Amino acid sequence: MTAGTAPSLTQSVTTIDAGAHVTALGWLKGTVALGLADGGVVLARDGETHRVEAHPDAGILVGASDGERFVTGGDDGRVAVTGSDGSTQTLAETKGAWIDSLALSPSGAFAYGAGKRVIARDDRGKEKTLEVPSTARGLAFAPKGYRLAISHYNGATLWFPNVEAKPEVLDWKGSHLDVTWSPDARFVVTSMQENALHGWRLIPDKGHMRMSGYPSKTRSFSWSHDGKWLATSGAEAAIVWPFESKEGPMGKQPRECGVRPAKVSRVAFHPNTYVLAVGYEDGCILLIRMADASELLVRPAVAGSGITAMAWDKAGKRLAFGCEDGKAGILTLPT
Numbered sequence: 269m270t271a272g273t274a275p276s277l278t279q280s281v282t283t284i285d286a287g288a289h290v291t292a293l294g295w296l297k298g299t300v301a302l303g304l305a306d307g308g309v310v311l312a313r314d315g316e317t318h319r320v321e322a323h324p325d326a327g328i329l330v331g332a333s334d335g336e337r338f339v340t341g342g343d344d345g346r347v348a349v350t351g352s353d354g355s356t357q358t359l360a361e362t363k364g365a366w367i368d369s370l371a372l373s374p375s376g377a378f379a380y381g382a383g384k385r386v387i388a389r390d391d392r393g394k395e396k397t398l399e400v401p402s403t404a405r406g407l408a409f410a411p412k413g414y415r416l417a418i419s420h421y422n423g424a425t426l427w428f429p430n431v432e433a434k435p436e437v438l439d440w441k442g443s444h445l446d447v448t449w450s451p452d453a454r455f456v457v458t459s460m461q462e463n464a465l466h467g468w469r470l471i472p473d474k475g476h477m478r479m480s481g482y483p484s485k486t487r488s489f490s491w492s493h494d495g496k497w498l499a500t501s502g503a504e505a506a507i508v509w510p511f512e513s514k515e516g517p518m519g520k521q522p523r524e525c526g527v528r529p530a531k532v533s534r535v536a537f538h539p540n541t542y543v544l545a546v547g548y549e550d551g552c553i554l555l556i557r558m559a560d561a562s563e564l565l566v567r568p569a570v571a572g573s574g575i576t577a578m579a580w581d582k583a584g585k586r587l588a589f590g591c592e593d594g595k596a597g598i599l600t601l602p603t
Contacts, residue, residue, distance in 0.1 A: 276565045277555065281597045284317060286310045290590025292340065293577040294333020296352035300588045301338035302577070302596055303331035309338065309350045312598070322348045322356045329368040332378075335582060339378055341367025347380050360387065371407035371416065379407050379416055379429075386418055388429040396429040406447035406458065419447035419458045424468070426456070438468045440476065446487060451495035455516055459486040465500065465509075469516055477516050479509060483531070490537045490544070497523075497558070499535040499544050504528060506535050506546045506556070525556045526563065534578040536587070545587050547575025553589060553599075566599050 289305035299313040307323035322328065326344030333339070338350045339359065347360040347367055362382040369381035376391035381404030389395045402421035409416055418425045421443050427435040443461035450457070455477070457467040463485055467477035486502035496512040505524040509517040526532070526546040534547035542558035551570035554563050566587070567575075577590040587599040 275563075277599060277602075278565060278567065280602055281566060281599050282315060284310070284312050284596040284598070286317075286590060286594045286596045287319075288594045289592050290577050290594065290596055291328050292331025293579055293588055293590050293596075294331060294338045295335060295579060295581045295586075295588065296333060296338060297335065298581075299352040300596075300598060301331075301333060301350060301352075302588075302590050303328040303338070303340045304594075307342060307344075309340065309356070310596075311350075311352065311354060312596070313352075318354055320350050320354050320356050322350050329366060330370045332370050332372045333579075334372045334374065334376075337372075339370060339372060341370045341380055343367075345382065347378070360389070362387075369404050369407045371409050373409040373414065374411075375414065377409070377414060379409070381405075381407055381418070384420075386416070386427070388414075388416060388427075390414060390430060394430070398425075398427055398429070398435065400425050405443075405445050408447045408449050410449050410453050411451050412453065417447045417449060417456050419444040424456060424458055438474070440466050440468075442466075445485065446489065448489045448491070448498075450498070450511060451491055451493075455511060457489070457498065459489070459500075459502075461485065463502065467516060469514075475515075475518075477518055479517060479522070482507070488532075488534045490535045492537045492542060492558075493539055497537070497542075499525070499537055499546075501532040501535055504531055506532050506544060508544070508558070523558075525558070525561065526554045528552065528554075530569065534575045534589075536578045536580055539580050539582065539584045541584070545578060545580070547578050547589060549574040551575060551591060553578070555587075567597065570595070 292303035302310040323342035326342040331340040365382035379388040406419035444458040463482040465479035469475040482502040488501040505527040508523040530548040530550035536545040551573035553566035590596040
């Protein structure tokens with residue numbers, strides 16, 4: 269089945285004009301926050317929008333949400349937080365470095381990268397700094413506990429900011445970009461400059477996992493709710509790796525979901541079921557049910573409107589997306 273013949277949910281999408289390239293988005297309960305390349309944050313709720321100048325005269329490079337706050341990093345060296353009420357303030361500021369990696373913890377902590385420095389601030393405001401061997405390209409908090417994974421050149425570092433113990437280094441030659449933990453914390457996976465993924469099986473043996481064959485870089489990951497699947501971008505289909513066994517995906521073939529003549533740019537697993545949202549560089553969005561590979565069309569291809577951000581709300585009833593041309597939207601699943 270192709271996007272042209274897939275049953276359609278397009279009538280269930282509310283469109284939003286964000287006004288600039290959407291670089292990040294997050295849900296603040298019933299409000300969608302859209303981080304823009306021109307430094308603004310657009311808050312959308314119930315068909316109405318409100319723009320907040322979170323990074324005046326700068327661009328938002330990265331953003332993350334924990335459901336209560338939308339935190340953004342910019343090329344102005346600032347970390348800002350925007351609330352659903354339209355309030356915005358500076359959380360942190362650094363000179364001479366862009367903030368292009370950022371992570372939030374379920375506990376309320378946050379961390380950001382500024383060049384080689386990674387700064388972590390816990391929920392009580394206590395701040396620690398770690399310098400890694402090269403620019404911190406990706407940050408991710410472990411699912412539980414105050415532990416941070418940092419991707420950089422020649423591997424990744426695992427760091428407990430509030431523990432004096434030396435950080436643990438996971439070696440693998442090459443340039444590592446983004447990083448993610450599996451929901452059960454057994455695996456850490458990075459995307460690489462070399463159009464591949466690399467993973468480490470933390471339990472029991474720090475074994476390596478090499479996932480290659482991508483035609484382009486992977487810049488979007490998403491785990492299924494139970495951690496049994498890892499969906500990735502970077503090909504003309506969502507490449508979904510099996511992680512159910514203790515060995516992870518080694519010796520197993522990934523699934524290819526939503527094969528189309530355009531590269532996948534964003535992936536987002538539904539928070540409760542085996543349904544995968546897949547966004548493409550040509551602006552198309554499909555929902556794919558893993559059980560039978562059936563497809564539902566959310567958005568047809570739109571020239572110059574590639575999907576650049578995508579996220580489900582906590583309940584899995586709505587999917588928000590943003591595009592490179594400033595278009596955005598919210599899919600509300602029929603009840």
